[in-house]
Amino acid sequence: MTDFFKDISPLAYAPGSADLAFRHYNPDEVIAGKRMEDHLRFGVAYWHSFAWPGGDPFGAETFQRPWFGDTMDLAKMKADVAFEMFDLLNVPFFCWHDADIRPEGDSFAESLRNFEEIIDYFGTKMQTSKTKLLWGTANLFSHRRFMSGAATNPDPEIFAWSAATVKACMDATHKLGGENYVLWGGREGYETLLNTDLKRERQQAGRFLQMAVEYKHKIGFKGAILVEPKPQEPSKHQYDFDVATVYGFLKEFGLEGEVQMNIEQGHAILAGHSFEHELALASSLGIFGSIDMNRNDYQSGWDTDQFPNNAPEVALAYYEVLKAGGFTTGGTNFDSKLRRQSLDPVDLIAAHAGAMDVCARGFKAAHAMLEDGTLEEMRNARYAGWDSAGGKTLLDSDLATIAAQVASDPIDPQPRSGRQEILENIVNRFV
Amino acid sequence: MTDFFKDISPLAYAPGSADLAFRHYNPDEVIAGKRMEDHLRFGVAYWHSFAWPGGDPFGAETFQRPWFGDTMDLAKMKADVAFEMFDLLNVPFFCWHDADIRPEGDSFAESLRNFEEIIDYFGTKMQTSKTKLLWGTANLFSHRRFMSGAATNPDPEIFAWSAATVKACMDATHKLGGENYVLWGGREGYETLLNTDLKRERQQAGRFLQMAVEYKHKIGFKGAILVEPKPQEPSKHQYDFDVATVYGFLKEFGLEGEVQMNIEQGHAILAGHSFEHELALASSLGIFGSIDMNRNDYQSGWDTDQFPNNAPEVALAYYEVLKAGGFTTGGTNFDSKLRRQSLDPVDLIAAHAGAMDVCARGFKAAHAMLEDGTLEEMRNARYAGWDSAGGKTLLDSDLATIAAQVASDPIDPQPRSGRQEILENIVNRFV
Amino acid sequence: MTDFFKDISPLAYAPGSADLAFRHYNPDEVIAGKRMEDHLRFGVAYWHSFAWPGGDPFGAETFQRPWFGDTMDLAKMKADVAFEMFDLLNVPFFCWHDADIRPEGDSFAESLRNFEEIIDYFGTKMQTSKTKLLWGTANLFSHRRFMSGAATNPDPEIFAWSAATVKACMDATHKLGGENYVLWGGREGYETLLNTDLKRERQQAGRFLQMAVEYKHKIGFKGAILVEPKPQEPSKHQYDFDVATVYGFLKEFGLEGEVQMNIEQGHAILAGHSFEHELALASSLGIFGSIDMNRNDYQSGWDTDQFPNNAPEVALAYYEVLKAGGFTTGGTNFDSKLRRQSLDPVDLIAAHAGAMDVCARGFKAAHAMLEDGTLEEMRNARYAGWDSAGGKTLLDSDLATIAAQVASDPIDPQPRSGRQEILENIVNRFV
Amino acid sequence: MTDFFKDISPLAYAPGSADLAFRHYNPDEVIAGKRMEDHLRFGVAYWHSFAWPGGDPFGAETFQRPWFGDTMDLAKMKADVAFEMFDLLNVPFFCWHDADIRPEGDSFAESLRNFEEIIDYFGTKMQTSKTKLLWGTANLFSHRRFMSGAATNPDPEIFAWSAATVKACMDATHKLGGENYVLWGGREGYETLLNTDLKRERQQAGRFLQMAVEYKHKIGFKGAILVEPKPQEPSKHQYDFDVATVYGFLKEFGLEGEVQMNIEQGHAILAGHSFEHELALASSLGIFGSIDMNRNDYQSGWDTDQFPNNAPEVALAYYEVLKAGGFTTGGTNFDSKLRRQSLDPVDLIAAHAGAMDVCARGFKAAHAMLEDGTLEEMRNARYAGWDSAGGKTLLDSDLATIAAQVASDPIDPQPRSGRQEILENIVNRFV
Secondary structure, rough: OOOOOOOOOOOEEOOOOOOOOOOOOOOOOOOOEOOOOOOOOEEEEEHHHOOOOOOOEEHHHHHOOOOOOOOOHHHHHHHHHHHHHHHOOOEEEEEEEHHHHOOHHHHHHHHHHHHHEEEEEHHHHHHHOEEEEEEEEOOOOOHHHHHHOOOOOOOOOHHHHHHHHHHHHHHHHHHHHEEEEEEOOOOEEEOOOHHOOHHHHHHHHHHHHHHHHHHHHHHOOOEEEEEEEOOOOOOEEEEOHHHHHHHHHHHHHHOOOEEEEEHHHHHHHOOOOOHHHHHHHHHOOOOOEEEEEEEOOOEEEEEEOEOOOOHHHHHEEEEEEOOOOHHHHOOOOEEOOOOOOOOOOHHHHHHHHHHHHHHHHHHHHHHHHHOOOOHHHHHHOHHHHHHHHHHHHHEEEEEEHHHHHHOOOOOOOOOOOOOOOHHHHHHOOOO | OOEEEEEEEOOOOOOOOOOOOEOOOOOOOOOEEEEEEHHOEEEEEHHHHOOOOOOOOOOOOOOOOOOOOOOOOHHHHHHHHHHHHHHHHHEEEEEEEEEHHHHOOOOOOHHHHHHHHHHHHHHHHOOOOOEEEEEEEEEOOOOOHHHHOOOOOOOOHHHHHHHHHHHHHHHHHHHHHOOEEEEOOOOOOOOHHHHHHHHHHHHHHHHHHHHHHHHHHOOOOOOOOEEEOOOOOOEEEEOOHHHHHHEEEEEHOOOOOOOOEEEEHHHHHHHOOOHHHHHHHHHHHEEEEEEEEEEEOOEEOOOOOOOOHHHHHHHHHHHHHHOOOOOOOOOOEOOOOOOOOOOHHHHHHHHHHHHHHHHHHHHHHHHHHHOOOOOHHHHHOOHHHHOOHHHHHHHOOOOHHHHHHHHHHHOOOOOOOOOHHHHHHHHHHHO | OOOOOOOOOOOOEOOOOOOOEEEEOOOOOOOOEEEHHHHEEEEEHHHHHHOOOOOOOOEEOOOOOOOOOOOHHHHHHHHHHHHHHHHHHOOEEEEEEHHHHHHOOOOOOHHHHHHHHHHHHHHHHHHHOOOOEEEOOOOOOOHHHHOOOOOOOOHHHHHHHHHHHHHHHHHHHHHOOOOOOEHHHOOEEEHHHHHHHHHHHHHHHHHHHHHHHHHHHHHHOOOOOEEEOOOOOOOOOOOOOOOOHHHHHHHOOOOOOOEEEEEEEEHHHHOOOOOHHHHHHHHHOOOEEEEEOOOOOOOOOOOOEEEEOOOHHHHHHHHHHHHOOOOOOOOOEEEEOOOOOOOOHHHHHHHHHHHHHHHHHHHHHHHHHHHHHHHHHHHHHOOOOHHHHHHHHHHOHHHHHHHHHHOOOOOOOOOOOHHHHHHHHHHHHHO | OOOOOOOOOOEEEOOOOOOOEEOOOOOOOEEEOOHHHHHHOOOEHHHHHHHHOOEOOOOOOOOOOOOOOOHHHHHHHHHHHHHHHHHHHHOOOEEHHHHHHOOOOOOOOHHHHHHHHHHHHHHHHHOOOOOOEEEEEOOOOOOOOOOOOOOOOOOHHHHHHHHHHHHHHHHHHHHOOOOOOEEEOOOOOEHHHHHHHHHHHHHHHHHOOOHHHHHHHOOOOOOOOEOOOOOOOOOOEEOOOOOHHHHHHHOOOOOOOOOEEEEEHHHHHHOOHHHHHHHHHHHHOOOOOOEEOOOOOOOOEOOOOOOOOOHHHHHHHHHHHHHOOOOOOOOOOEOOOOOOOOOOOHHHHHHHHHHHHHHHHHHHHHHHHHHHHHHHHHHHHHHHHHHOOOHHHHHOOOHHHHHHHHHHOOOOOOOOOOOHHHHHHHHHHHH
16 A cells, blocks of 8 residues: 555545535445446546646656656555555446556566556456456557657558557557547648648548457457547647548548547537537447546637536536447546646545546436436437338438429428427426 | 710720730630630629628618619619729639629519529620629528528528529529539528537538539539638638538538539638648649638638739739639639729729739749749659658558568658748749 | 517516516515525617618628607607516616717707707606616717727827717716716727828727816716727727726726726627626626627627527626626616527517526526535645745745745645636536 | 767758758748848757756656756756757857856755856857847746746745846846846746735736836846736746736736746647737737747647747738837747657757748748738728728717718718638639
8 A cells, every 4th residue: 555645534425425425426326227337338548647746848847756766666566556446436347558657677578568567456456356457558649659640650660669669558458458549640630731641641541440340359459449539739630630630531541440539628618519519420430439527618629538527418428428328448537637736645535436426426417317318308309200101202302203292292391399499498397 | 885884995905004904814815725714714603793792790881883773674783884994904804692683572483483584684694795604503601591691591491492493593603504503501500500500500501402402413504613711700600611521511412523612712711721731622622613712811711802003913813723723614813802992893804804914924933933844843852752662662561571671670761841932932922 | 559569478487488578587585685686787788779770791781670760750760669668678787879879960060959958858758767877988980980990090089079978978877867877889990001100099089088087077977987899890809808908908098097998798698708708808807897698609700699599608707797796877788689590579578588587597596506605615725735824925026036945945835726627517507 | 179069060941852951931022121140130049959858747757958957057958959959050149048058056056156157158158159148038937936926926935036037137138138028927926826925916916017127227238028918827827927918917017018028839729829819919008029939739738849840920920010010129039849759869950950941931931911901901991981981980989970971971881891711712813
């Protein structure tokens, strides 16, 4: 046991409490035949919670964690603290990038040895922990070698480095029983079109993703391959802009049955969408997978990765998740970072606890709305004409036939109220 | 002859002049073996130039044109003035929505009769005019019947109305020898997900577009079918968000060989892209068609549709057009509107003339950059590794093989300068 | 009685109901010694609810209200319906622009006669209604004569027209016992700096506002003069950008003791601020007056003026209102418009009812947070150093003295956690 | 001599050249009686060019400059390289933050000793260099002690540390003959209102700025005190949001005659303004001082600090500078950073050279437009009514009098064209 969280006890479900406890999240509460833990499938992100130093473009590290540094001993202390936090929060899942968990070596081989040693260390810890691996991923964006891209780099050696790295991370994810493997391409984009061969880079990215899918099948990994869309930052423009863009990309490279989406609230907002839009679209296209439940600030134009705190917004997101059938391999990951002024260990615990509560409230409201059924009844009623005999055949017709019908049998269709405010009021009865 | 432009003479090419004249656009100047007119293929939009009254969300009509009103005589006066402007500007093309050119009738049939009469009136005028039809399109968004969508309306009767309208507009475009037919779906989106069946509406939109393509072939229309992406406004969210979104849509509905993009600078900006990004992406996907060269204000979050005035920006756009092989059926349409304070007839002429000059400057700079070749040499040199033997085979390999190579034959790839500022300086030698 | 709301009964407070009723707003419930109605002071905006036809930049009127038209009889029918709605909703206040309530005449004099007749009609209706006038204002932006500004117009005649209009509106507000008079300068800005004399226009605007203040005193109007900031739209740039900008303007023209702010959530968002920021800033500068509680869509870059529907956000706003001492002459006005698809009379009622409920929830949460006191204790504790002896004298010192102290008595101040997530969790216990 | 720029020669003015040279900037060319160098007064920012490592929120250092590190020897090597670059570019000015030029010590005293030693080193170098100090400033935002603000910190000890730092920086600026002293308050704002006492923090900021002004007079510094507005980033909200906000702040604290603005293009854009708006506003308020000529990307929501590359935009900025009378103590500073992929020494030189050329083009165009006079004639003509007898007396009148005149002597003012497109065409004749 480290002493990092020394004054903090495991969090209990204590609805009325003002202490550090869950007021809404009760993992064992059964909703629609399933425990809340199994619905929400919370994950902690190693990345922001244990690896991020608190820097921003105008300031350096603020956190000064005892495990910051480049040795294997420190990497193991970091792992110890992480699993202590997983226990305090009683979360079923965690996630990592390779670079979060091991020190960078002087060569690919040394980085790989460091990584594999930590993966084994995780393996041992996971034998006595309830916390499982939601997903692993490769950090192909922080080191300067990736500054011009990983798979989309103008230098094929960096493609090779990236491919070898993804292989190692997929192997490790498989070994630890991970439920998904994620790819986020923060540098798979460009800073200026003037030096970019867009077509070539998209081909490289497509082939890289095919390779990951092929390798999944080769090693018998049963989890899902997830792509996480983001429109920009750090790149000026990223090829995985949003769900619709990635869908076209998957279709182009024949991958639409193989790859699902890991959708982040903050990335949706950066792309000009609501979170629920991205969820509904992925669901309608059959590519919904998992979520990162971290919001951006609506007044900031960059990725602030804040813990969620607005229950009505979260309810609308879980409503789409539930309509999509809920999570299978996916879950609710917090790719959230503390504000850089939140220095204390208790801040880290409280931030997650508050977020889990907000999600639990949102989820329960979403479930109640769906159970109530009014929203779906009203939605279906709006489209009822399409379920009539005439509606059904219309889509099989053609312009000339329809035009002839309109000519011979004049229509004068009248608009009907869209009922937006009434629907919003209905939502407000549940959130 | 109307007297609307009574004090204005046809515009001459007069490079040094401070008068109302072209200083850069010289239609007969030959560049790379083609007349400038045939490269740029300018089009005037009936919509903004003759139909828009100058209103905005906080104010009513400002323009008080003598042809405003609902009679056929006024519609013909509008056509007379329009063709007089085409002559003054010596533009090779114009474009229309059905609703721009004819009064709305009390029924579909009456609207259609009005429309067909004006199409015939156009046909007569075009016999003595050089100005041809770049494209026609149907306005399926202004009338209140379309408030909840056209093809994507919850009411199948409105789908039928829309289909019959598109048929009529395609017939008219074909009859007038139009070179393209455009679909822009301003209401094909939603105001709130709460009342929207996203999946159903996308299916309706997909089928509608298929019907248009089928009808094109049925009537032997040889022009291109163009879709014009826009992310939002008037809808909160539009299904044709941007080029990448439409590409996925075309793949889903098997239309990628049948439909091309009409890309508007302002819509690109609203979607979070640069104009040149959208052009380069469409070109790399093989779906580039035509452009609307009207900019949005970078400080305004809505569609301002201003005439272009920044030659360096325009140069980057034409650079992508030229790299895509230039226009075939497409052209440079100004879907631009006068500022609502620009009341006078001369404002309408001067706005187009200035825009044509800005485009001519941009085009000439783009051509010179391509001719010079430095930009493309530097771009190609950056990716040279991929043209080597090792680079070529890499994409045919797989993760395990690549990882084994990295292990047996260690690499340490070093980043190389992306040269952005130097490339921007090169551009500045030409613009 | 008109029959516009014929099937709708006055709304009751019925917490558990799924019907058209208040579930949270109970006007007579006493909180902190004051009735909820007297805390919240709801107002209905004539403008959006009765005068707006449902148009947008791409579409025409959708609402087709029976009172639309230009006659005095229709204006009176509109007033009848409005007061019927005030009664159904049991709201204590309403607001108007002159142009909302009377038909435009062919001359200033005729418009004024129309206006005065309606004001008298209002006066009669108000004798038997509980609904009072929160504020009146002049519409100096819709008519084409104001296209280049009202007070800031390049044409002094339009300044004169505007001044005479404001006089009439202030007289009418005074006559009806209005509690405030509002100025919003939607056209007091510019479309392009190229034709604008910024300095001159700001002087005109300053003098105009002084005239309004002088006239208030001349006629003995005891209400507040309120300015409503907005950054842009319809203008590209408006002189009353935000609270901080208006504060500087008031200081420049010696008006900071005379004018307060009417702050709108949507305008705050357009200006890049949170609503609570604008409220807190106005309060700290002593210029807080009233609010317009209509939100903008976070994904749309224009003024969507939607009814509020997010209770946690609304709670943070009322928290600032309560910290500022609550409303005096001000209130909670809904400058909200129905979505243009919400065609039915019941939509109008339900939209207001839902918004009033959201406000009531937010207000009660805000009051509970303030009562609880934890947030303010934590805030005060954070600044406790400034209340120590050393802290107090520091601001009276000077750079040289402080530098000498730092040299002679070295310090090494350590950062302390800002506790953002914990504070957000506290808020979530109440919302 | 270091060998950092070993292959690069001093840049010559060589208009037709494709080499590394100036094609537009000719320092000795006389325009309106003054050398171009004396008009433009270019400055190089030590901060971005020599201290920034090339990191971003998702990636670490890319540049690996030989002077990176924490020793005084490296700090001197950095100074040597910087002055070599000043010579190559032949720039008349440079700027620094204290933290750019000296290693942080273990105490305030040690940091101060390091700083003073480098200042002396600069002093020696400046004896043989033409490059003078445009301004100095204190970095009160990067170190973790400033994470919650400098002057506005909840901890008075950090106020004291900041005050002592500013004293040292003002002393050094004075000693080196600096022409201005700048304050930018990147952390003078907040992350969340929940932990912020806005009123108290603004008082602290106001007093801090007063202290700086008082100290300027005490030591006889003749340069200007400049405040650099920015709306946000790194703070969620910064108190110095924009020019209008700072003006109100100066009025509140009695500083409007003492402090001027240092306006940055990118900050203007982040605040929702055009650069020329901020310049015109500062000029009209009498507080224009200096500029940072670095642009933001219009598609990115954060501070990208790119070198300027769009001559027409730059021309509009210098037009406002010239209308304000040109620079006195101020100048054109490039607070620009290389893209993090621009690794090579030549990138640093080329970026500045290209930017200087763009500014020279813009400046010459601005001067020509002003000389031509058409724009100003048209602007003045637009307001001519205000220079008539009636216009002049109108502002001295009052609402009642004006209303009486409008009643007795009816007016019907007609809108006149704002001529925006024609004005834009005129600009395009010069840029």
